[in-house]
Amino acid sequence: NAGVMQNPRHLVRRRGQEARLRCSPMKGHSHVYWYRQLPEEGLKFMVYLQKENIIDESGMPKERFSAEFPKEGPSILRIQQVVRGDSAAYFCASSPGPEAEQFFGPGTRLTVL
């Protein structure tokens, strides 16, 4: 399966812990996007990365959230000191170019207790 892969699919954390979400883009795609979805809502853009570069992080909270897409390995969305309001589904998408169609992974559902 050459689709976008995300893991874990479900993640439970207690308040104050760290959450690490991983995303492997489709083969041949070097552009990765992270979106967040709250219940009963559409997806909201968080950050756009190319290999080793953050292009746009305007949708990401300034505190506690960070993202990277290293030369080797998956893209990581990191949330430090999680709070209950961070509970959501986090989706990664990839594309072959910045204006091309984005294909989504199955998401990571984060629950903060």
Place this chain on the structure above:
Amino acid sequence: GQQLNQSPQSMFIQEGEDVSMNCTSSSIFNTWLWYKQEPGEGPVLLIALYKAGELTSNGRLTAQFGITRKDSFLNISASIPSDVGIYFCAGLRGAGSYQLTFGKGTKLSVIP
């Protein structure tokens, strides 16, 4: 920020019926995309529209890019139970844009 308004929010239809849903915006978008999301999964791209006035089909699905570039609709003909899910419209603003703006979705239920 920009918003896409989708309607209806939800619909219940009988199997075999046709379905129509739409998406409007106060701003112009140069690309419209329609996705379907099933429970516990990510959005799956159904149709992409790149030109104002464009009408594109994908099997029983047909979508149109409005002439004003501020709206789009999706039709599903002869619905079947596996059409159940949430349908999202999404837009890209223009050259160099990559931030998808999503509507809140239309939840479709099909009664066998």
